[in-house]
Amino acid sequence: MADTTPDPKPNMPQPPQAPDGWELACMGILRSEFGRRHTQALDKAMMQLSAEQAWVEDRAEVAQAVWWRRWVEAFWGLPIGRVAFGLAMIAVMAGAVWVFHPTGHQPGVIDLATAGCRITDSLNAHWNGAAAQLRTGQVLPARQLRLDSGVVELAFASGARAAVEGPAELNVVDRNTVELRLGKISADVPHNAIGFTVKTPSATVVDLGTRFGIDAKAKDSSEVDVFEGKVRVMQGRDTNAPDNDWNLTKNMAMVLDQRGGVTTATTPETAFPQPSRVVSVHPANGGFDAVSLAKLGGFPADEGFWSGPAFELTGPVEGVRPAQGGGMLQFFSPPRRDAMPVDSVVWQVLDMRGAPQDFITANGKVDLKAWVQFNRVAGDAHSATRFRISIAAFRGQPADAAALWAKRSETALAYAEKEITTDNNPGTWEKVEAATKISAVADFAVLEVRAIAPKDTPPGINPFPGHFADLIDAKVCLPLQRSRR
Amino acid sequence: MVSRNPDSLHIFEVLAKQHEAMLLAYILSFVADHKMAEDIAQQSFLIAYRKIGTLKAPEAFPAWLRGIARLEALAAMRRQHREFPVEPGVLQQLDEAYRRFEEQRPAESWEERFHLVEECYGRLPDALRTVCRLHYFEGQKAWQIAEGLTINLTAVLKRLERARNALRDCVRSKLISESQ
Numbered sequence: 001m002a003d004t005t006p007d008p009k010p011n012m013p014q015p016p017q018a019p020d021g022w023e024l025a026c027m028g029i030l031r032s033e034f035g036r037r038h039t040q041a042l043d044k045a046m047m048q049l050s051a052e053q054a055w056v057e058d059r060a061e062v063a064q065a066v067w068w069r070r071w072v073e074a075f076w077g078l079p080i081g082r083v084a085f086g087l088a089m090i091a092v093m094a095g096a097v098w099v100f101h102p103t104g105h106q107p108g109v110i111d112l113a114t115a116g117c118r119i120t121d122s123l124n125a126h127w128n129g130a131a132a133q134l135r136t137g138q139v140l141p142a143r144q145l146r147l148d149s150g151v152v153e154l155a156f157a158s159g160a161r162a163a164v165e166g167p168a169e170l171n172v173v174d175r176n177t178v179e180l181r182l183g184k185i186s187a188d189v190p191h192n193a194i195g196f197t198v199k200t201p202s203a204t205v206v207d208l209g210t211r212f213g214i215d216a217k218a219k220d221s222s223e224v225d226v227f228e229g230k231v232r233v234m235q236g237r238d239t240n241a242p243d244n245d246w247n248l249t250k251n252m253a254m255v256l257d258q259r260g261g262v263t264t265a266t267t268p269e270t271a272f273p274q275p276s277r278v279v280s281v282h283p284a285n286g287g288f289d290a291v292s293l294a295k296l297g298g299f300p301a302d303e304g305f306w307s308g309p310a311f312e313l314t315g316p317v318e319g320v321r322p323a324q325g326g327g328m329l330q331f332f333s334p335p336r337r338d339a340m341p342v343d344s345v346v347w348q349v350l351d352m353r354g355a356p357q358d359f360i361t362a363n364g365k366v367d368l369k370a371w372v373q374f375n376r377v378a379g380d381a382h383s384a385t386r387f388r389i390s391i392a393a394f395r396g397q398p399a400d401a402a403a404l405w406a407k408r409s410e411t412a413l414a415y416a417e418k419e420i421t422t423d424n425n426p427g428t429w430e431k432v433e434a435a436t437k438i439s440a441v442a443d444f445a446v447l448e449v450r451a452i453a454p455k456d457t458p459p460g461i462n463p464f465p466g467h468f469a470d471l472i473d474a475k476v477c478l479p480l481q482r483s484r485r
Numbered sequence: 486m487v488s489r490n491p492d493s494l495h496i497f498e499v500l501a502k503q504h505e506a507m508l509l510a511y512i513l514s515f516v517a518d519h520k521m522a523e524d525i526a527q528q529s530f531l532i533a534y535r536k537i538g539t540l541k542a543p544e545a546f547p548a549w550l551r552g553i554a555r556l557e558a559l560a561a562m563r564r565q566h567r568e569f570p571v572e573p574g575v576l577q578q579l580d581e582a583y584r585r586f587e588e589q590r591p592a593e594s595w596e597e598r599f600h601l602v603e604e605c606y607g608r609l610p611d612a613l614r615t616v617c618r619l620h621y622f623e624g625q626k627a628w629q630i631a632e633g634l635t636i637n638l639t640a641v642l643k644r645l646e647r648a649r650n651a652l653r654d655c656v657r658s659k660l661i662s663e664s665q
Contacts, residue, residue: 020575034606039526471496
C-alpha cells in the first residue's frame with residue numbers, strides 16, 4: 001500500500017523555538033534601537049493631560065461666571081430683577097447640564113488634533129477678544145487668534161517649539177502645523193518633529209529639522225530665514241501642487257509674495273523672537289522617594305545623593321503628606337553649636353558635564369534655576385518659619401566641592417539663593433525658585449535646601465517640629481526672548 | 486482623577502521621561518508593531534498619571550509602569566481579537582531581566598543600561614548582526630530578508646534564533662556576574 005502521508009516540503013522551515021523572557025527583553029531593546037528610537041508617546045500623553053486640565057478649568061470658569069450672574073441679578077431690582085434672576089437660574093441649569101451631561105465633551109476623549117499646542121511661556125502677551133484670558137499652560141484653541149502685542153512660546157504636541165511675537169494672527173491647525181497670517185515666528189524643531197509646517201498667505205514652509213524664522217508681513221508677503229538646518233519653502237498654500245518650491249539651508253533667506261520668491265540678504269536671528277531652550281540638570285532622587293540615595297553625614301563627597309547632618313526621608317507624618325509620590329525630606333535639628341541653634345541643611349552635588357556645557361558654550365549667558373517645595377506643621381512661637389534653596393555652579397573636581405562651596409562667594413561661576421517664609425498650614429506646599437545667569441561652562445553644581453533656625457530658640461526647644469521639603473529640580477535654560485529690532 | 490495642579494503634571498512628565506525609553510523597549514518585547522507599541526505606551530502614561538496616587542512605593546514606579554503597559558497591551562490585542570503571545574512564565578523572566586537592569590545599574594539612565602545589550606550585539610558575528618539589523622531595526626520580515634540576502638528562509642530564522650540566544654546569554658551573564 002502506498003504511503004499517502006504527504007512529504008514535508010523541503011523548503012518548509014522548522015518552527016523556531018519560542019523565545020524566553022530574556023530573549024524577549026533583548027528583542028524589545030533591539031527594536032527600540034537600544035533605547036534611542038524616538039518615541040512621542042509621552043509627549044502625546046502630556047498634551048492630552050494638559051488639554052484635559054485646560055478643559056476642566058474652562059468648565060470651572062463657565063460655572064463661576066454663571067453663579068456670578070445669578071448673584072448680581074438676584075439683587076438687581078424688582079420686576080426686572082426677578083425676571084433676570086429667573087434667566088440666571090436657567091443659565092445655571094443649562095451650565096450644569098453642559099458640565100455634567102454624559103454625552104458632552106469629556107476630558108478623556110479630547111481629540112489631540114484640537115490640542116495641537118499649549119502656551120509654555122509669555123512676555124507681556126496681550127491676546128485680542130475672547131482669547132484675552134489665555135494664560136501660560138493652557139492649550140491654544142484651534143481657531144484664528146490675534147496676539148496684539150508681546151511674545152508667546154508655543155510647545156506643539158510634535159515636540160516643535162515656536163515663539164510668536166505680536167502683532168500676529170495665527171491659527172493652530174494641528175499638532176505640527178500653524179497658520180500665520182501676520183507676525184513673526186521662529187521655530188526650534190527637533191529631529192522628531194521634522195515636518196513642522198508654517199503656512200502664511202504667500203508661502204508654506206516645511207521644516208526638515210532646523211531653526212528658522214518667518215516674518216509674515218501685511219500685503220501678503222513673507223520672509224523666511226534659516227538659522228540652522230534646512231527647510232522646504234513652497235509658494236502658495238497647496239503643498240501637493242505648489243507653484244514653486246525651494247530648499248533653503250543655513251544662512252539663506254527668501255522673500256515670497258503672490259508673484260513668486262526671490263532670495264534676499266539674511267536677517268539676524270535676534271530680529272526674531274526666540275523660544276526658550278532647556279537642558280535639565282536633574283538632581284538624583286529629586287522627589288526624596290529613594291531612601292538609598294540619601295545619607296546622614298556632612299557635605300557629600302560624591303555626586304548623586306542627598307547628604308546632611310540631621311534629616312530623614314519619610315512618608316506621610318505629622319499630618320503632612322508628600323507633595324508627590326510617597327516620600328519627602330524631613331528636617332531635624334542638628335546639635336547646637338556654641339549654645340546657638342543651628343540650621344538644618346541637606347546638600348547634593350550635581351554633575352554638569354556633558355550637555356549643559358555645550359549648551360552654555362553655544363548660547364553664552366543662560367539661566368540656571370533650581371526650585372523646591374517646602375511645608376511645615378503649625379508648631380509654636382519658637383518653630384522655624386523660613387526655608388532657603390541655593391544653587392551654585394563650579395569648575396573643578398567634585399571631590400573639592402566642600403571647599404569650593406564654603407567659599408562660594410569667591411569660587412562659584414554662578415550662585416543663587418532664595419528664601420521663603422511659609423505659612424503654618426500643613427495641607428499646603430509652597431514653591432520657591434532660585435535663579436541666576438551662568439555664562440561659563442561648569443563641571444558640577446551644588447544644590448542646598450535649608451530650614452532656618454530662629455536665633456532666639458531657647459535651649460531644649462526643637463525649632464523643627466515638622467519641617468519638610470519635596471520635589472526639587474534644576475535646569476539650565478535659554479529663556480524666551482523678544483526680537484531685537 | 487486628573488490633578489488640577491500644573492506642577493504635578495510637570496513633575497510626572499519629568500519622572501515619566503526617565504522611563505520612556507524603557508517602556509517602549511518593554512512593550513516592543515511582545516508587540517512588534519511600532520505604531521501599536523507607541524499607542525500602548527501613550528495610553529500607559531495616561532493611566533499612570535491618573536492612578537499615580539495608588540503607587541505605594543515610588544521606587545517601584547518603573548515596574549508599576551510596566552505592569553500597566555502589560556495590561557494595556559493585553560487589552561489592545563483583545564480589541565483586535567488577537568492572542569497575547571507570551572506565556573506567564575516568560576513574562577516573569579522578562580520582568581526579572583528588567584529588574585536586574587535596575588538593580589545592577591541603579592544610577593544609570595535606561596539608554597545607558599541598554600548599552601550593555603549594544604555591547605553584546607557588537608560581539609555577534611557579522612552574519613547574525615545583519616539579519617538582526619534587517620529584522621529588528623528595519624522591520625523586514627524573515628522572507629524579505631531571505632530574498633534580499635538570497636538565502637533560504639530556514640537559514641534566516643535560524644540566524645535570528647542564534648542571535649537571540651547569543652544576546653540572551655551575553656546579557657544575562659553580564660548582569661548576573663555584576664551582582665556577584
